[in-house]
Amino acid sequence: MKRIIQSSPIRLLTAVPLCDGHDSAITTVNQELIRQGFEIVYMGYHRSAEDIVRAAIQEDVNGIGISSYNGGHIEFFRHIHELLQEKNRTDIRVFGGGGGTITPEDVVIMKEDGTDEIFLAGTPFDWTCDRLRELFTAKSIDLTQTLPGDIPLGQRLTAVEAELSDRPKPPARGKAKIIGITGPGGAGKTTLIDEWIRGALADNPDIKIGVLSHDPSSMSRGGLLGDRATMIYSQHDNIFLRSMATRGEQGGLSPATEECLQWMASAQTGFDLVLVETVGTGQEALPFNSELIDSKILVLHPEYGAQLQLQKILMLEIADVVVLNKTDWAGAARAIEEIKRQVNLPGSSQAPVYSTNASKHKDAGVVELRKHFSL
Numbered sequence: 001m002k003r004i005i006q007s008s009p010i011r012l013l014t015a016v017p018l019c020d021g022h023d024s025a026i027t028t029v030n031q032e033l034i035r036q037g038f039e040i041v042y043m044g045y046h047r048s049a050e051d052i053v054r055a056a057i058q059e060d061v062n063g064i065g066i067s068s069y070n071g072g073h074i075e076f077f078r079h080i081h082e083l084l085q086e087k088n089r090t091d092i093r094v095f096g097g098g099g100g101t102i103t104p105e106d107v108v109i110m111k112e113d114g115t116d117e118i119f120l121a122g123t124p125f126d127w128t129c130d131r132l133r134e135l136f137t138a139k140s141i142d143l144t145q146t147l148p149g150d151i152p153l154g155q156r157l158t159a160v161e162a163e164l165s166d167r168p169k170p171p172a173r174g175k176a177k178i179i180g181i182t183g184p185g186g187a188g189k190t191t192l193i194d195e196w197i198r199g200a201l202a203d204n205p206d207i208k209i210g211v212l213s214h215d216p217s218s219m220s221r222g223g224l225l226g227d228r229a230t231m232i233y234s235q236h237d238n239i240f241l242r243s244m245a246t247r248g249e250q251g252g253l254s255p256a257t258e259e260c261l262q263w264m265a266s267a268q269t270g271f272d273l274v275l276v277e278t279v280g281t282g283q284e285a286l287p288f289n290s291e292l293i294d295s296k297i298l299v300l301h302p303e304y305g306a307q308l309q310l311q312k313i314l315m316l317e318i319a320d321v322v323v324l325n326k327t328d329w330a331g332a333a334r335a336i337e338e339i340k341r342q343v344n345l346p347g348s349s350q351a352p353v354y355s356t357n358a359s360k361h362k363d364a365g366v367v368e369l370r371k372h373f374s375l
Helices: 024-035 049-059 073-086 104-112 125-136 150-161 189-203 257-264 332-343 364-372
Strands: 002-006 011-015 039-042 063-067 093-097 117-119 138-142 177-182 209-215 223-225 239-245 273-277 295-300 321-324 353-355
Touching: 011 024, 011 049, 024 039, 024 063, 024 125, 024 223, 049 063, 049 073, 049 150, 049 239, 063 073, 063 125, 073 093, 073 104, 093 125, 104 117, 117 125, 138 150, 150 239, 150 257, 177 189, 189 209, 189 273, 189 364, 209 223, 209 257, 223 239, 239 257, 257 273, 321 332, 321 364, 332 353, 353 364
Parallel strands: 011 039, 011 063, 039 223, 063 093, 093 117, 177 273, 177 295, 209 239, 209 273, 295 321, 321 353
Antiparallel strands: 002 138
16 A cells, blocks of 8 residues: 655765765755755765665665766666666655756756656756656555565655554564664774674674664754764665664664564664664763663763863763773773773663774774674
């Protein structure tokens, strides 16, 4: 059963193609779209058509926006459409832009291939936003009972976020171990997850991992969901990554997180592991109240301030594991000792503390962290 709903806010995925090494134009467009109330899943630059389409399906976005400044746009956009047709997802529509590299003559060809709109240099932002609302407000949602892979899963999570009254209930939980990851902004949570996934795939190419990643909504109700831009190894057929905005919820998660997590943890998905990443959180945040969460990880970096600041972080009292990331920074050795003393105080979590530098491939600390969870 398919339903047409009015998407609010409208979710769009934006990216820059392969062999294009800058993102200044799309970053500017993203900022204006967010200000106008759009949720933007941003993939970054040098992205393949396969990665873009996989992400668009998992994120179940209304449309894909591509910024192309290096030529080859006719063939690249055409390949995007071919992949969407192969996946039976032509409901995900496509738009783009490219300054002086895309000519009016090219636009005619690209629209014949199926692209909905090309915004040339000098197009006013207001007109662009109005046109995108015209194109993408309506969305098709699949509520059938089958779950053959991650395409329907993406649509199920959309139904949860849209609060559809007739959406099916999540099925029984499967084998997946569910780990919650929280910590302040800039601690490197996303990079840690990506390196974790890189190592997990290297050890077991058949492992299936789901990631539920959160970013804050803006005052305009838009939001920049940018974790994919810094995740390289998570762009893989065995990895399902869904970006969620908080949409007014406090504490680092979304109003829809619990039910979405139930779907991701269900037996039908076949995930071995589900990682739930919060928004960058502060001292009082205790985001993981769900009984679904098997383990809670707090990620810190060395520049948390004086030792007194550690005494104010409530997560240190309940975390199952504490990670000090970015150990190449000055002061890391001091920070490790202070954190260990804090977690071993009476009434604190007694959690093991791992030292990681997740931006380094095959980091020994990340390997030990995965071993802690037998993964």
